[in-house]
Amino acid sequence: MKKRITVLMIITILVLSTVLAGCNAGGTTATTAAPATVIKLGVIGPLTGDYSQYGVAVEEGAKLAAEEINAAGGINGAMVEIIAYDSKGDKTEGVNAYNRLRDQDGIVGLIGGTFSGVTLAIKEIAIEDGMPVLSPTATNLEVTLNAPNVFRACYTDPQQGSTAAIFAADELGATKAAVLYNIEDPYSEGLAVAFRDQFASTGTITNYEGYTKNDADFKSVLTKIQAQDPDVLFLPDYIAKVGVILAQIKEMGIDVVAMGGDGWDGIEIDYADVAEGHYLVNHYAKTDPAEIVQNFISAYEAKWSKSPNALAALGYDSTKIMADAILRAGTTESAAVVAALAATDMDGVAGHVTFDENGDPNKSITIIQVINGEHVVAGKVGGN
CATH class of the missing domain: 3.40.50.2300 (Response regulator)
Structure with missing residues (x-):
């Protein structure tokens, strides 16, 4: 009986201690963190x-x-x-x-x-x-x-660059291709290298030219490319630069099909006229x-x-x-x-x-052609 009373006293003391501790300092006792809201x-x-x-x-x-x-x-x-x-x-x-x-x-x-x-x-x-x-x-x-x-x-860059090269050779029948890219941008260079290496396995790279982000006049390098008469010109860069280059290609009357990567996406908004008939590799098509x-x-x-x-x-x-x-x-x-x-x-x-x-x-990778200012699916490659 004495042992039983002692145990009850200990339990009572522990319970009171826990309650008092929980009330101490305004309830600052550590508790389990609530899930993030x-x-x-x-x-x-x-x-x-x-x-x-x-x-x-x-x-x-x-x-x-x-x-x-x-x-x-x-x-x-x-x-x-x-x-x-x-x-x-x-x-x-x-x-x-x-x-x-x-x-x-x-x-x-x-x-x-x-x-x-x-x-x-x-x-x-x-x-x-x-x-x-x-x-x-x-x-x-x-x-x-x-x-x-x-x-x-x-x-990745290698995926879209090599896919563009394969499409150019197999679907467009290109045997000669030129590459013009931004040497200061990892994205542009990555696509350029992949396209060059893949296309060279079946065709000829006529030009492999670079420019910097501050360049705005491309007529000199485009004249060099025009002299080699490529079937395709690969332009892996973003809209702001590609739009300028395509405008100068049209102004110079160069007869070449241009291709680009996903950086071209949305080019039809401001550059539909100069992008007409050209191709881009992209992630999805709105159609x-x-x-x-x-x-x-x-x-x-x-x-x-x-x-x-x-x-x-x-x-x-x-x-x-x-x-x-x-x-x-x-x-x-x-x-x-x-x-x-x-x-x-x-x-x-x-x-x-x-x-x-x-x-x-x-x-999968989607190939798109710009026609009448709209994206038209020209092909789809890979995927699971």
Whole structure:
């Protein structure tokens, strides 16, 4: 009986101690952390300047995806917030944006960068941090190599460059090709090298010429190219530069079919006249009748009052993929999210996506011809 009373006294003392401790200092006793009510994802891209259409498209696609996710209840009840910063297409600005997103905003995943150069500048820091990174549009081969936490939603420079070369040879019957690219840009150079190497296996490269980002008059180099009479001219750069080059080609009366990569996407908006009849490699076509594509286009146009380009689709897909990974991981802990990203298997606007061992997507590549200011699908290559 004495032992029983002693035990009851001990229990009573322990209970009172626990209650008093819980009341101490205004209830500052450590408790289990509540689940996050907001999941923050960062977006980095050029939101101002000559290339702002790319960064803005990714941001708008990401925000549309987040809006749809939140309308459906979020990720286990947590709302998704997109925080976008302007890289201005500059590596230093991109790194500063990443550091701010990590340190001040507390993001749990990065949708970015938009350009390969900026993404490569961020890469090593993100690897050290273990940050889950999913770039919608950085196509340079080095972006995902030796980076287990870095993925991309787009195909690589070698993939689109070699695909363009194969299409030029097999479908356009080209036996001679010239290449004109931006020697200061990793994206432009990556496509140029891939196209050159692939085309040279079956045809002749008549010219392999470069320019810098500040060049505006291309008549001299175009005269050199014209003298060699190539069947195809490969121009792997972004709209702002390609539009100027195509305008000068038309002005000079050069009879050549031009081709480019996904950097041409949206060229029909401001340069439809000079882009007429030329080809680009792209991630999706707005004329694709697939329900997921048409639903995305309708939702995007309703929200942003304009038609989405491929980068908007990739920003949208990337956000959905990251959210799906966090949902399957059941946590925002970085290693778990990275593991879930690697196991991705889902449909997107730009195709069905799984990732290979490098974090690159297995998906199809679309070849588009600009006809009457519209994108017309000329072919589709690869995919799963």
